[in-house]
Amino acid sequence: xxxxxxxxxxxxxxxLVLPIVVRxxxxxxxxxxxxxxxxxxxxxxxxxxxAGYVSLGHVGFFGLGSYVAGLLVVHFGIPVFLSxxxxxxxxxxxxxxxxxxxxxxxxxSFVIVTLTFTYVIQLVALNLRDITGGSSGLYLPLLTLPxxxxxxxxxxxxxxxxxxxxxxxxxxxxxxxxxxxVAIREEEGKADGSGVNTSLYKILAFAISVSFAxxxxxxxxxxxxxxxxxxxxxxxxxxxxxxxxLVGSRGTLWGPVLGAFLVQPLSxxxxxxxxxxxxxxxxxxxxxxxxxxxxxxxxxxIITTWTSRRGGRGRARPVDAPERLPExxx
Amino acid sequence: xxxxxxxxAAVGPGSAADAEMAARDPSTSLAVxxxxxxxxxxxxxxxxxxxxxxxxxxxxIGPNGSGKTTLFNCITGFYEPDRxxxxxxxxxxxxxRPSDIVHLGVMRTFQVTRIFRRMTVLENxxxxxxxxxxxxxxxxxxKGHERDRAEALLEFVGLQDLRHEQAGSLSFGQQxxxxxxxxxxxxxxxxxxxxPAGGLNPVMIEKIAGYVRELNGRGVTxxxxxxxxxxxxxxxxxxxxMHRGTVIAQGSPAAVREDPxxxxxxxxx
Amino acid sequence: MNPQLLGQxxxxxxxxxxxxxxxxxxxxxxxxxxxxxxxxxxAMIVMSAYLSWMLYRTLGLDPLLSIIVLMPVFFVLGALGQxxxxxxxxxxDLTLTVLVSFGFAIILEGLQGxxxxxxxxxxxxxxxxDSFNILGIYVPLVRLLAAGAALALLGALFVVLSRTNxxxxxxxxxxxxxxxxxxxxxxxxxxxxxxxxxxAMAAAGGPLLGMLFAFYPATHWLWIGKLLAVVVLGGLGxxxxxxxxxxxxxxxxxxxxxxxxxxxAPLVFYLFLFxxxxxxxxxxxxxxxxxxx
Numbered sequence: 001x002x003x004x005x006x007x008x009x010x011x012x013x014x015x016l017v018l019p020i021v022v023r024x025x026x027x028x029x030x031x032x033x034x035x036x037x038x039x040x041x042x043x044x045x046x047x048x049x050x051a052g053y054v055s056l057g058h059v060g061f062f063g064l065g066s067y068v069a070g071l072l073v074v075h076f077g078i079p080v081f082l083s084x085x086x087x088x089x090x091x092x093x094x095x096x097x098x099x100x101x102x103x104x105x106x107x108x109s110f111v112i113v114t115l116t117f118t119y120v121i122q123l124v125a126l127n128l129r130d131i132t133g134g135s136s137g138l139y140l141p142l143l144t145l146p147x148x149x150x151x152x153x154x155x156x157x158x159x160x161x162x163x164x165x166x167x168x169x170x171x172x173x174x175x176x177x178x179x180x181x182v183a184i185r186e187e188e189g190k191a192d193g194s195g196v197n198t199s200l201y202k203i204l205a206f207a208i209s210v211s212f213a214x215x216x217x218x219x220x221x222x223x224x225x226x227x228x229x230x231x232x233x234x235x236x237x238x239x240x241x242x243x244x245x246l247v248g249s250r251g252t253l254w255g256p257v258l259g260a261f262l263v264q265p266l267s268x269x270x271x272x273x274x275x276x277x278x279x280x281x282x283x284x285x286x287x288x289x290x291x292x293x294x295x296x297x298x299x300x301x302i303i304t305t306w307t308s309r310r311g312g313r314g315r316a317r318p319v320d321a322p323e324r325l326p327e328x329x330x
Numbered sequence: 331x332x333x334x335x336x337x338x339a340a341v342g343p344g345s346a347a348d349a350e351m352a353a354r355d356p357s358t359s360l361a362v363x364x365x366x367x368x369x370x371x372x373x374x375x376x377x378x379x380x381x382x383x384x385x386x387x388x389x390x391i392g393p394n395g396s397g398k399t400t401l402f403n404c405i406t407g408f409y410e411p412d413r414x415x416x417x418x419x420x421x422x423x424x425x426x427r428p429s430d431i432v433h434l435g436v437m438r439t440f441q442v443t444r445i446f447r448r449m450t451v452l453e454n455x456x457x458x459x460x461x462x463x464x465x466x467x468x469x470x471x472x473k474g475h476e477r478d479r480a481e482a483l484l485e486f487v488g489l490q491d492l493r494h495e496q497a498g499s500l501s502f503g504q505q506x507x508x509x510x511x512x513x514x515x516x517x518x519x520x521x522x523x524x525x526p527a528g529g530l531n532p533v534m535i536e537k538i539a540g541y542v543r544e545l546n547g548r549g550v551t552x553x554x555x556x557x558x559x560x561x562x563x564x565x566x567x568x569x570x571x572m573h574r575g576t577v578i579a580q581g582s583p584a585a586v587r588e589d590p591x592x593x594x595x596x597x598x599x
Numbered sequence: 600m601n602p603q604l605l606g607q608x609x610x611x612x613x614x615x616x617x618x619x620x621x622x623x624x625x626x627x628x629x630x631x632x633x634x635x636x637x638x639x640x641x642a643m644i645v646m647s648a649y650l651s652w653m654l655y656r657t658l659g660l661d662p663l664l665s666i667i668v669l670m671p672v673f674f675v676l677g678a679l680g681q682x683x684x685x686x687x688x689x690x691x692d693l694t695l696t697v698l699v700s701f702g703f704a705i706i707l708e709g710l711q712g713x714x715x716x717x718x719x720x721x722x723x724x725x726x727x728x729d730s731f732n733i734l735g736i737y738v739p740l741v742r743l744l745a746a747g748a749a750l751a752l753l754g755a756l757f758v759v760l761s762r763t764n765x766x767x768x769x770x771x772x773x774x775x776x777x778x779x780x781x782x783x784x785x786x787x788x789x790x791x792x793x794x795x796x797x798x799a800m801a802a803a804g805g806p807l808l809g810m811l812f813a814f815y816p817a818t819h820w821l822w823i824g825k826l827l828a829v830v831v832l833g834g835l836g837x838x839x840x841x842x843x844x845x846x847x848x849x850x851x852x853x854x855x856x857x858x859x860x861x862x863x864a865p866l867v868f869y870l871f872l873f874x875x876x877x878x879x880x881x882x883x884x885x886x887x888x889x890x891x892x
Contacts, residue, residue: 054694056638056701101873104880111636111697112831113876116824120869127862174470176459179449183457186446193406193440194458195432195516235820239705242698281717281816284709291702295695296687 004254008166015159019152028151032223034264035158036216040237041244041256042165043212046172048242049250051205052185053103057114058241060121061091061210063232065217067125070138070227075131080140080222081153084215091214092207099203106188122233137228140221154223161219162257165212169253172208181205185251239287240267246294249301258302344379344577346414352381353417359384359520359551360436365404365414367397367575374400375575378414382520387542387552389566389583391559393596397575398555399441402522406438407431418520432458437518441525441555443505445512447498451489454497454508455480458516480515487511487541503534510541520551527558539565563587571595607736608853614738614746616849618807620842621749622822623829624756625800631773631836632793633685635693638700640801641822642707647673647805648814649711652722662722662806663748669802677798681791704819711816722809745807752803753842759796760838769793773836821865828872847871 015035019028040058048054065087072078072087102113125132132138143150172178180201183191192198221227240263241256248259267283274282298305346364353361360382367375375397382388390398403409405416407428415424418434426434437458446454456472472480484490487507492500497508506526513521526542527535539561542552556562562569563583570580573595579586586592626640647669654660654668680703688695729740760766768789771779780786808814808822829848833840848868856864 052692052694054697056697101876101880107693108630108634108636108835109831109876109880111638112827113873115636115638116827116869116872119820119824120866123863123865176456176470179453179457179472182449182453183446186448187444189408189428190440190444190446191457192428193408193432193438194512195429196457197427197429199427235705235817239701242701246698278713281709281712284712285706286709288702288704288706288709291705292684292699295698295702296684299695 008254012159012163019155023148025151028155030265030268032151032155032158033268034260035155035162036220037240037244037264038257038260039158039162039165040213040216041241041248041260042162042169042253043209044241045209045245045250045252045256046169046181047202047206047209048245049252049255050172050178050181050185051202052251053110053202053206054242055114055206055209056111056238056242057098057117058210058213059233059235059237060114060118061095061213062217062220062237063118063125063229064094064121065091065214066221066227066232067121067132067138067217068214069218070140070221071131073140073222074138080218081157084157084218087218088211088215091217092211095210096203096207099206103202103206104199118233118235118238122229125232126229133228135229137226137231140225140227142225143222154219157219158216161212161215166253166257168208172205173253177201177204182251236284236287239291240264243287243291243294246291246299246301249303249305252301252303255301255303341579341581344381344580346377346379349379349381350415353415353420355381356420357384358382358417359386359419360405360553361417361420362401362405363415363417365401365411365416367400367404367409367411373575375404375411378572378576380570380577380580382551382553383568384551385546385549386568387546387554387566389562389569390553390555390572391557391562391569391586392572396572396595398572399524400575401572402438402524402555405431406436406522432516432518435517435519436522437513437516437520438522439506439509439513439524439526441528443502443509445497445500445505445508447496449497450494451484451497451500451508452477452480452493455484455493455512455515458512483511483514486514488537503530506530506534506538510538514545514550518550520553521545523552523554523556525555525557527556527561535561603735604857605854606734608857609850610736610738611742612850612853613846614742614849615811615853616846617746617749617753618804618811619825619829619849620845621753621800621807622804623826623833623841623845624753624838625797625804626826627830627833627836627838627841628756628769628800629794629797630830632769632790633696635696635700636827637797638697638823639704639707640700640797641819641826642704643673643677643798643801644804644808644822645814645816645819646707646711647802648722648809649715649720649805651806651809652720655722655724662724662810663744665806666748666752666803669805670799673802674795674799677801678791678795680798681794685794686787686791704823708816708819715816717816719813719815720809721813722806724810727810741810745811748803749807752800756796756800757838765789765792769796824872825865825868828868831872832875 015031018031022028040062044055044058068090069080069083069087072083073080098113098117102109126134143153172181180191180196183194183196184198184201188198217232221232224231244259244263245256246259247263248257249255267287270286271279271283349361349363352358353363358381362378362380365375365378366373378397378401390401392398400409404411407423407426407430410425415422417423418436421434423431423434446457452472456476459476481490481493484493487510489504489507489511492504497505500508510526526538530538535558542565546552554566567582568580569583569586571578571586571592578595579589579592581589622644626637629635629637629640650669651662651665654665655662660668684699685696688699726740730737731740760769768779768784771782771784772786772789772793776786829844830841832848833842833844848871851867851871852864855867
């Protein structure tokens, strides 16, 4: 077996048994958020990396997931761990609707709609006071677990989400669907003229892409036992996803994961270093600067840059499949 | 054959009524009936009508700006005509999206060659294979039999040794061949070529003409926009001439060449 | 509904619409020339509002006069930013330019938060609460002043675009950059100046925003949505369309405020925005040549 197959499996095994050894909440919390961001980044990249359509609105779906899961548990007593997959599907349906509005044409509409969607959802969450609690937020019932293990369902939940995201992303990359998405990224008119129903492909890709953000939002709401319009729609989440994908390499399977495992710990360390009063604002500026610098000087990201430096066959392959198939007997 | 005969003498512009009639004739592959298309006040096509006989290699010529590529875009669904209809095998296809029209058996190439640059040659060949189905979501990007077909076609156009190269690294001529090869992957009945000889050297042009002739022998119908008159006169019959957004003459290459209206259109501009 | 209240909201709608038109003008100008949504546009407006607020607090400079100071400064910064940062991304895909502007929006928001905290501010001058009555309709003085200033600046922009060589070059580039280059327009240079001009229009919008509305660092997310609705309804890239759309949306918002509620009124913008995109997914691009196939 190749290193690229063995390494992820070893890491997965490691993360599975880690909580037995490491009991400190700090590290599990850090990993939990890293898994969450990695899963959402992998999702973001299905649209932003494969199809080449940059979404500025993933946090809207994160917030939507938080609220829907929160409301389901508060008003109907449906536990978040039960509802989370359905929340993901719901996010996907809403994403498809938004995609229908903005993806039938090319280019700008998508940026505009994803950018504004977050605000619309936030406005709704804020204004439906009777249901959502408005600006004072929504309190979720605590999980009835001992304090030292209460983090574990979330830790494993996010890990499962990440594994599912990677598997879905891998399946797409190996499929005709993935090939069509890359064709859209490379030359959209030609893809349409080659028989790829570009609107449908893009809408479907976006629906899948945002569903992970929806599930992450659901788990996150229960993890904090609380959701409010500011917390659920923190723009920094979208920003993080974009930076992670760019740093790791857009359009690659492992790029977003690598990006998340680099950026999330660093970013937490930065918050830890700065005085708490202005930490949030400084963090914002720093991330903004990082985004601009990455776009200007390293838009291809670590994996693509590294593999193309090594040269040869493996460079910047948009689709994983062909090299896995047996060579024709020539 | 009732309408728009490919007679020895050049005939005048095809009318929409002729085209409507031709559309119903089973020997007609493609019919365009009375298409208008304008862009912000500039009329690109005016009552443009023509019919392409099944099994023919039909040329579409005309001075620059006469609306040939715009017509291609209207036929293949990239533009929606303001008025008029397009028929494929008698079925109206106006208003359908480009990918649907591909699946009805109409494939095109572009004037400025378009390929998927950061995909391999083989992947470029696979993209046109078929429509999205739910199963396609989780089927392998390249199946064995598709791979065989792609490789056979790559061999046909002489690119088999380059199948694992990035398409963006091919030479200009190779990209044109790749575009032609990929167009054939969808098993089209009608292929629309937009300046297939443009920018190529004579050896390459002869090669492309050979491919077109061979594919035509296997039953593929062609509609070809081309400025290279040698290419057109040797390969195509009939020849349709456009000028100022409409068809002004059609007929055999010889007849069109002699037609004073055609000469006027070329010299008058 | 009370006719007086309706008249009131129509007057307020028109006056506010004028300000929206000014705020959106730079966004549409930049989109026209570069085909890129400047996500940071509203953050620039809010930045200008903060600076105007500072100038008023420290030097007592009237916010309307601060426009004269802020516009040139923003023009230079905008042109510089385009030349140094965005121009380098020119040949590559437009999504990178969008991402850079997203990054700048975040940077501006963070800077405002660290310098002036994230609480609400407003520019309260001596005449902020003055108003007068015409036929029973109550007209706040600041609204009238702001609308007047907006109209004057839009008029000036219109003259620049229609009468000057730079304006002609900008319009040519908006229609088709390649053809513009062929007839001798230095597209790179024109794009830089147009970007500077767009940012200067954002600077002009800031003090007006500060006089009429409360603002805080994150408000620009609300504003970019509103302004994009204006620009899209106006047919991306068209200045006249933007003006008309701003009037329509300004009116619709005021009417929604009195008939439905203040809380839900901002939704009017998004309903229009999504509605336009649903009805005309491709047909928005009024003056801009269609995006290549």
